[in-house]
Amino acid sequence: MVVSxxxxxxxxxxxxxxxxxxxxxxxxxxxxxxxxxxxxxxGYRMQFVQLQESQSDTDRxxxxxxxxxxxIMALLGRVAVVDSTILxxxxxxxxxxxxxxxxxxxxxxxxxxxxxxxxxxxxESLLESELFGYEKGAFTGAQKxxxxxxxxxxxxxxxxxxxxxDMPLSVQAKLLRVLQEREITRIGGYNPxxxxxxxxxxxxxxxxxxxAKGTFRSDLYYRLNVxxxxxxxxxxxxxxxxxxxxxxxxxxxxKIHRNNVSLSKKAMSLLEQYDWPGNxxxxxxxxxxxxxxxxxxxxxxxxxxAHISKGVPRPADSPDRNEPIVVREVLPLxxxxxxxxxxxLQLAARDTSTLGEIAQKLMxxxxxxxxxxxxxxxxxxx
Ligand SMILES: Nc1ncnc2c1ncn2[C@@H]1O[C@H](COP(=O)(O)OP(=O)(O)OP(=O)(O)O)[C@@H](O)[C@H]1O
Numbered sequence: 001m002v003v004s005x006x007x008x009x010x011x012x013x014x015x016x017x018x019x020x021x022x023x024x025x026x027x028x029x030x031x032x033x034x035x036x037x038x039x040x041x042x043g044y045r046m047q048f049v050q051l052q053e054s055q056s057d058t059d060r061x062x063x064x065x066x067x068x069x070x071x072i073m074a075l076l077g078r079v080a081v082v083d084s085t086i087l088x089x090x091x092x093x094x095x096x097x098x099x100x101x102x103x104x105x106x107x108x109x110x111x112x113x114x115x116x117x118x119x120x121x122x123x124e125s126l127l128e129s130e131l132f133g134y135e136k137g138a139f140t141g142a143q144k145x146x147x148x149x150x151x152x153x154x155x156x157x158x159x160x161x162x163x164x165x166d167m168p169l170s171v172q173a174k175l176l177r178v179l180q181e182r183e184i185t186r187i188g189g190y191n192p193x194x195x196x197x198x199x200x201x202x203x204x205x206x207x208x209x210x211x212a213k214g215t216f217r218s219d220l221y222y223r224l225n226v227x228x229x230x231x232x233x234x235x236x237x238x239x240x241x242x243x244x245x246x247x248x249x250x251x252x253x254x255k256i257h258r259n260n261v262s263l264s265k266k267a268m269s270l271l272e273q274y275d276w277p278g279n280x281x282x283x284x285x286x287x288x289x290x291x292x293x294x295x296x297x298x299x300x301x302x303x304x305x306a307h308i309s310k311g312v313p314r315p316a317d318s319p320d321r322n323e324p325i326v327v328r329e330v331l332p333l334x335x336x337x338x339x340x341x342x343x344x345l346q347l348a349a350r351d352t353s354t355l356g357e358i359a360q361k362l363m364x365x366x367x368x369x370x371x372x373x374x375x376x377x378x379x380x381x382x
Contacts, residue, residue: 205377
């Protein structure tokens with residue numbers, strides 16, 4: 001860098017110019033280092049937030065008693081130490097994410113980041129740049145100096161791709177290339193960057209059906225499905241209900257300093273019999289609500305919601321169209337919509353032989369029904 005200062009005579013003519021020059025290569029290098037450090041800090045910041053969330057998540061302890069879960073845990077213990085890609089499937093709320101955390105913690109990558117991304121929550125236009133990053137000036141609105149993608153941030157660690165069934169086909173193609181070549185190229189960039197990342201993917205969709213329908217790439221499916229892990233819904237492993245209830249009870253009771261709160265035998269047995277369509281998440285939310293709202297130290301059958309204590313149909317199952325739908329839990333709108341629409345479609349599909357009939361029952365076009373069946377990975381006739 002050269003700074004020039006003109007020297008003038010009395011008439012104002014420039015007679016000399018004094019130049020002070022300085023080599024700023026080092027400054028540029030320092031700037032580059034600061035940029036890299038900022039990216040690393042951003043990576044750690046994300047990891048820290050995720051850690052905080054997962055630590056508050058009932059001490060991150062995994063609770064189970066059933067043989068089915070024991071087998072799953074044994075399998076995960078074996079595969080955690082190798083780098084094989086894992087595809088975790090199962091209904092919403094069965095514990096796919098908590099199991100992905102568990103695998104990462106058991107793996108030799110545990111000291112490196114576990115980065116999570118929910119493919120359904122990020123708009124298609126952003127998902128690619130989030131995953132693969134971009135070079136400076138790659139597109140309008142991009143950060144001035146470019147940005148590292150999650151693959152780079154998860155280097156030497158694990159990348160958890162949640163709701164992979166919602167990944168748009170265009171991003172699927174790019175992900176497949178990365179998995180094959182083990183290197184990424186930032187958007188707008190030319191230089192491939194090697195990545196050393198273990199992939200754990202999860203979905204509550206039926207990816208095989210999606211492959212058959214052409215909404216999920218078969219080559220990507222086979223790449224991901226190296227170690228398939230299916231987590232059964234809670235109603236198919238009822239032995240887990242009591243230990244989970246006890247764990248959540250003591251967790252939430254401790255949190256609000258109500259250490260003597262417990263559940264009556266009748267209430268516990270009702271919880272054991274209930275089908276838990278929202279699985280462990282529903283159970284956890286219910287216990288939290290009961291601990292906070294029930295005044296007595298013993299939570300009894302009467303304190304449970306009617307669809308559990310009296311076996312009355314849940315509002316969404318109610319055949320009475322005039323009865324208002326009562327929402328009892330706060331949950332993300334997208335998830336609520338998904339649960340509601342899935343239940344509605346399944347309900348309408350009962351005793352129905354054609355998609356046209358379902359469309360008639362729900363008073364929408366048949367194309368809407370076909371689209372929603374695809375969207376939720378539902379199979380007609382199931
Ligand atoms: N075995 C378990 N022990 C303790 N807590 C659990 C267990 N399984 C699930 N949970 C808790 O239940 C809640 C839902 O679990 P998680 O988010 O892992 O489900 P998911 O299958 O990933 O759901 P989704 O498909 O909706 O993303 C979390 O709060 C999690 O900590």
